[in-house]
Amino acid sequence: MHDRSALLGNNIGLLKLSSSITFNERVRPVCLPPGISYKLPPETKCYFAGWGKNQDGGPFSHTLQQVELQIKSKLFCAAEYFNFQGVNQGAPMPSNIMCAQANNKDTCVGDFGGPLMCNVGNNTWYQYGVRSFGSSVCGQGSTFFTDVAELFWWIKTTSSIDFDSFTDVNECEQTPNPCPNNQRCTNTIGSYTCSNSEPMRIPFILLILTTFLVLNLLL
Numbered sequence: 001m002h003d004r005s006a007l008l009g010n011n012i013g014l015l016k017l018s019s020s021i022t023f024n025e026r027v028r029p030v031c032l033p034p035g036i037s038y039k040l041p042p043e044t045k046c047y048f049a050g051w052g053k054n055q056d057g058g059p060f061s062h063t064l065q066q067v068e069l070q071i072k073s074k075l076f077c078a079a080e081y082f083n084f085q086g087v088n089q090g091a092p093m094p095s096n097i098m099c100a101q102a103n104n105k106d107t108c109v110g111d112f113g114g115p116l117m118c119n120v121g122n123n124t125w126y127q128y129g130v131r132s133f134g135s136s137v138c139g140q141g142s143t144f145f146t147d148v149a150e151l152f153w154w155i156k157t158t159s160s161i162d163f164d165s166f167t168d169v170n171e172c173e174q175t176p177n178p179c180p181n182n183q184r185c186t187n188t189i190g191s192y193t194c195s196n197s198e199p200m201r202i203p204f205i206l207l208i209l210t211t212f213l214v215l216n217l218l219l
Helices: 074-082 152-159 204-218
Strands: 045-050 065-071 097-101 115-119 125-134 143-147 184-188 191-195
Touching (some): 045 125
């Protein structure tokens, strides 16, 4: 479990299996978004799956259910979070929380911990969220998720998996900066480099003077 799992936005844990999984047409892996640069734009359609209730007061489902939800903007989610009854009402939303919503569709009681999955193209599915909390009334309001992209480095560090062996991870997104003495970090395939050099910036006034002198010489 995350060492601060009691805080909203850190509702995440990892399990180490005792044996390998055999994949088939019903059991497939899901990818992880390797860092915050892989976030999806608002209104992206994603799917949530779970065995929660289908209606208020109803029984838990014995069949895996799915619902299409749309990722909402951080600004929209922050407003929803601020007004949410019973969950830190009036407090600012943590950066590692995201939300999704659909008309008259929602997650419900029993769906806690379920995945929010998005098809990013080429039939490649990524898990972008872990269901954290939502409205006490099924089908109303937004569902809030732990943002997996924000916690990618926690997953990488905790699991000790070498993600660079099968995907290009942007190490420069780590906090704090992986380079010593606040050197400039540049992402490379499978690694990163540190340097003291900064891109050359020509002052605007100097550029105008240089252009003026060149024109005078040509006249």
